[in-house]
Amino acid sequence: MENGVARRGWNFKSYGALADAxxxxxxxxxxxxxxxxxxxxxxxxxxxxxxxxxxxxxxxTTPIAEDAVISALRSAEYNCYAPTAGILPARRAIAEYLSRDLPYELSSDDVFLTVGCTQSIEIAVSVLARPGANILLPNPGYRFYEARAACSGVEVRHFNLIPERNWEVDLDGIKSLADENTVAMVLVNPGNPCGNVFTYQHLAKVAETAKKLGILIISDEVYGHLTFGCNPFVPMGVFGSIAPVLTLGSISKRWLVPGWRCGWLVTNDPNGILKETKIVDDIKNCLNVSSDPATFVQGAIPQILKTTRExxxxxxxxxxxxxxxxxxxxxxxxxxxxxxxxxxxxxxxxxxxxxxxxxxxxxxxxxxxxxxxxxxxxxxxxxxxxxxxxxxxxxxxxxxxxxxxxxxxxxxxxxxxxx
Structure with a gap:
């Protein structure tokens, strides 16, 4: 009893869902x-x-990247809010950068800037969430996908990476896991946590498997080009005409600046399937209710991508x-x-x-x-x-x-x- 009014207790409390995630x-x-x-x-x-x-x-990191950020900041051109999908010069530069390794040209409309690759994962999982949906994730794998799926109510099913075959995907396992509610599979290449790099031939088989199952591929390429063995880095977008691909990436690892928090989600979809199924619309909707990278870092992206030396x-x-x-x-x-x-x-x-x-x-x-x-x-x-x-x-x-x-x-x- 406080001031003559009986207290019934507080209406809010933790139910532990976030702690579990x-x-x-x-x-x-x-x-x-x-x-x-x-x-x-x-x-x-x-x-x-x-x-x-x-x-x-x-x-x-390279002084070129540092100077690009300083120049963008001092220009006073990037103290404003950025467009939802990111500023156009940055999106255009990322499209050009990624197109170097593809058999087709990406456009700025295919690119959405995110707060690091982490937000790319959040958006990719969120736009695929619907009642009963499940997603196929690699085991071992980067468990942030499981955490986001738990928050979005998406069921997780794990397929194995096989150590005796240099951590290749168990394609037969994928086929046995998938059903009519499977919406996507995740691939991390180069691999976290395994340190592997998938071959062109294996990635082609993954794409064909996804096509047969009617699912898209979320290709996490945050470690793209960080390879030092016999297998070169092949982006999954190379096979975008076989099955639609959401490519996730950032400047965090290749440029050694994880704290700059600038990443991207890119639609590799020459056949327009992601537009037809309204996934692109939902990506835009998701970005409308979230945040975006610091505008001055976005402003530095064209110089970073175009002038960093080999x-x-x-x-x-x-x-x-x-x-x-x-x-x-x-x-x-x-x-x-x-x-x-x-x-x-x-x-x-x-x-x-x-x-x-x-x-x-x-x-x-x-x-x-x-x-x-x-x-x-x-x-x-x-x-x-x-x-x-x-x-x-x-x-x-x-x-x-x-x-x-x-x-x-x-x-x-x-x-x-x-x-």
Whole structure:
């Protein structure tokens, strides 16, 4: 009773839905792992769990990109709100940039700017949501798709990537999972978390499978062109005339600026299927009720895409090739974990734990929590990407820090291996 009025309690409370979705994300999992760090350890924490190389001097972005942002900001031309789909010069530049690798020309109307690739995922999943809809996601995979599907009420079905075949898609598995309510499948190429790069021939088979099932392909290419093996990067849009493709990308990884939050969603659809089915209209509708990248970053995009020199990209690739080799070779020396495939793209590698050989380790999450506490090394448990008792390790850090982290990982495993 307050001032003579009986209180009946508050009408609002959490029902836990967002907490459940957050636990599906890499960020949520890494926050849990990092709670185990020992504040008394004087050694620097080695971040082998997330893909943000920008904190290491060897992965600094090109001055061309920095100057483009400064120039756009100082011009005073980009202090305004941007159009919903993004400013026209940026959209046109992205269309030209992506068309270099395609057998047809994209137009600015095919391009929608987003707040990083994260918002591209949100929009792609949101426009496909309808009662009973399901979406096919790779396992292992980037679990933000699961989180967004949970928020949008879309059922998730997982198909396998096969480590013995360099993480190729299990196409037979896709066919057995799909039904009349399946709307799309997701492909991440170059691969996060596996470090694989799909061949042209395999991607063609994926496109034919999607066509037979009547589904579109969401192609996550945020690591596009970050390849250092035998397989070149082939964008899924090459096969857009077979099945419609929503290409997701950003400047975050190739230009080493994840904090700039400028990405895109692009319709690769020469046959006009996405317009006919009103998916393009829904993309526009979704953008009308969301935000967009900072306008001055959009203003810098044409200069960034058109004038960045190949030597900058080559330097990044050379460092990733070096650190990927360090990672693969060092893991061979560690008891209790194995690496089935040498990474040839992106910034990650998947390694398998042999829990039976490790004392006092119950599973991958327990492994990562104890590793953080004992060695101040943060690794992502495979459970966070759909593979229990696997680990995802990033090699997109300075070579000396990587070697230090892997030595600490080796010491940890030696300490816990069964005698």
């Amino acid at each position: 957050a636990q599906l994300t890499i960020r949520g999992t890494l926050n849990t792992i990092m709670c185990n760090l020992d504040g008394g350890d004087t050694r620097p924490t080695i971040p082998l769990g997330h893909g943000d190389p920008s904190v290491f001097p060897c992965f600094r 030597d900058f990209f080559n330097k990044t690739i050379d460092i990733l090739r070096q650190t990927a080799a360090i990672c693969f070779d060092k893991i061979k020396e560690i008891d209790g974990i194995t690496c089935p495939c040498k990474p040839v793209g992106s910034m990650f590698v998947m390694v398998k734990m042999d829990v039976s050989r490790l004392a006092d380790i119950s599973d991958d999450v327990d492994f990562c929590c104890k590793l953080a506490k004992e060695e101040s090394v943060v690794i992502l448990p495979g459970s966070a990407v759909g593979c229990k008792n696997w680990l995802r390790i990033t090699f997109a850090i300075g070579p000396s820090s990587l070697e230090d982290g892997l030595e600490r990982l080796k010491s940890f495993c030696q300490r816990h291996v069964k005698k």
